[in-house]
Amino acid sequence: MELGSTPADRPRPVGRGPKMHAAVLAATVAELAEGGYAALTVERVAQRAGVHKTTVYRRWKDRAALVVDALAEHIATDIPMPDTGSIGGDLREMARSLVGWLVSPTGRAVEAALISDAVRLPEIAEARARIFGDRFRRAEPVVARAVARGELPVGTDPSAVVSALAAPIHFRLLVSGGPLDDTVAEQAARITLAAARAGVLDTPARVAGPVDKG
Amino acid sequence: MELGSTPADRPRPVGRGPKMHAAVLAATVAELAEGGYAALTVERVAQRAGVHKTTVYRRWKDRAALVVDALAEHIATDIPMPDTGSIGGDLREMARSLVGWLVSPTGRAVEAALISDAVRLPEIAEARARIFGDRFRRAEPVVARAVARGELPVGTDPSAVVSALAAPIHFRLLVSGGPLDDTVAEQAARITLAAARAGVLDTPARVAGPVDKG
DNA sequence: ACCACATCGCAACTCGAAGTTGCGATAGCC
DNA sequence: GGCTATCGCAACTTCGAGTTGCGATGTGGT
Numbered sequence: 001m002e003l004g005s006t007p008a009d010r011p012r013p014v015g016r017g018p019k020m021h022a023a024v025l026a027a028t029v030a031e032l033a034e035g036g037y038a039a040l041t042v043e044r045v046a047q048r049a050g051v052h053k054t055t056v057y058r059r060w061k062d063r064a065a066l067v068v069d070a071l072a073e074h075i076a077t078d079i080p081m082p083d084t085g086s087i088g089g090d091l092r093e094m095a096r097s098l099v100g101w102l103v104s105p106t107g108r109a110v111e112a113a114l115i116s117d118a119v120r121l122p123e124i125a126e127a128r129a130r131i132f133g134d135r136f137r138r139a140e141p142v143v144a145r146a147v148a149r150g151e152l153p154v155g156t157d158p159s160a161v162v163s164a165l166a167a168p169i170h171f172r173l174l175v176s177g178g179p180l181d182d183t184v185a186e187q188a189a190r191i192t193l194a195a196a197r198a199g200v201l202d203t204p205a206r207v208a209g210p211v212d213k214g
Numbered sequence: 215m216e217l218g219s220t221p222a223d224r225p226r227p228v229g230r231g232p233k234m235h236a237a238v239l240a241a242t243v244a245e246l247a248e249g250g251y252a253a254l255t256v257e258r259v260a261q262r263a264g265v266h267k268t269t270v271y272r273r274w275k276d277r278a279a280l281v282v283d284a285l286a287e288h289i290a291t292d293i294p295m296p297d298t299g300s301i302g303g304d305l306r307e308m309a310r311s312l313v314g315w316l317v318s319p320t321g322r323a324v325e326a327a328l329i330s331d332a333v334r335l336p337e338i339a340e341a342r343a344r345i346f347g348d349r350f351r352r353a354e355p356v357v358a359r360a361v362a363r364g365e366l367p368v369g370t371d372p373s374a375v376v377s378a379l380a381a382p383i384h385f386r387l388l389v390s391g392g393p394l395d396d397t398v399a400e401q402a403a404r405i406t407l408a409a410a411r412a413g414v415l416d417t418p419a420r421v422a423g424p425v426d427k428g
Numbered sequence: 429a430c431c432a433c434a435t436c437g438c439a440a441c442t443c444g445a446a447g448t449t450g451c452g453a454t455a456g457c458c
Numbered sequence: 459g460g461c462t463a464t465c466g467c468a469a470c471t472t473c474g475a476g477t478t479g480c481g482a483t484g485t486g487g488t
Contacts, residue, residue, distance in 0.1 A: 053466095054468095
């Protein structure tokens, strides 16, 4: 309940807030990367940030809101889209930078929250959709250039390319559970390239043909 | 509320010994499929099984052991390996049965536990490795037949084929978050077939070549 | 059928973490 | 240097994990 007379949302007197705000969010990301969402304790986060538990609860409604807010800052991290001159090189670079981001502390924290039981939080699910929507959109020029060069068939879907590229990497990280290194990235790039060249990654509207073609 | 007996409604005692054992495990799987690992309460499981909380703790050391035991029974579920006569048909059938299992209550429960914060439990991680090791092993004849038919290059790695096939399906389920249906299965089969034909899924020992080959 | 024993229900407990409240201390701004 | 919003602090409630002792009941052996 905000009162009308006192300016509740004025931006100037955020007080000594911003420093504490940033410290708590950084501590949240660190705790997330280390122990995951289930092990994340508000008391530990506060202690790590050099702040009292009550202060955290004054800024954030609950533990979920804290995690959502902490992730929102790092979710906007831009993975640069390469332009090496060939679609093979571009795919490999995209895969490598994705792997690099996933093994970084920030990436590990985001991944931990996006996969753990926090996914049931609608804000987390929404953030997840936003991430991939953004990547799909940013991958469009890469695919468009490859089509213009004649490397990929006309009608290749950028979303399908990004999905095919990211799938083996996330599969390794989340499901099969092996080490995540450049070998995985290059394998993902090869699979994606082979599929795209075969015309399998075309626009999803008309994917009705049989699997085995001539 | 609807028909005579709702699955959650268990006002009467369920019996002793093995009957109670089975009821608790079934209730655990059901709770897992509905609310995930974080929301799984021993008290709710006991209530659903028509059993007291203490009884559960007498058989299982803690909540983690309960989940591990409940999953162990359903983890051994065999996904039948097809033999349609062509690798394209086999891949499509494997993908479809994987999707079918993942959307079933049992599959949802296993998936929920295998991805949630329960992964930090060593027993869960071990069970996960066992599942995929089993699938890799069972997929060997399918790939061997395809190689014998001349459909796939010599040296194609069954593990890589299964990974490539399962990756887009799990990616859809866990990361990109879209609907999981036969369209996804067929797309996964097409990608895997294209990659395998291109010789990208060969034995992992010597994957050092450049991405774009002739 | 009857008794013995293992098994289960039950209530009451400890412990840790989420989230809340009131008050006193302090830092930032004018 | 004073005013006020912000923060620290302690004490509190609530909830679920996990434990304990005892009483009740079902099951097998004879």
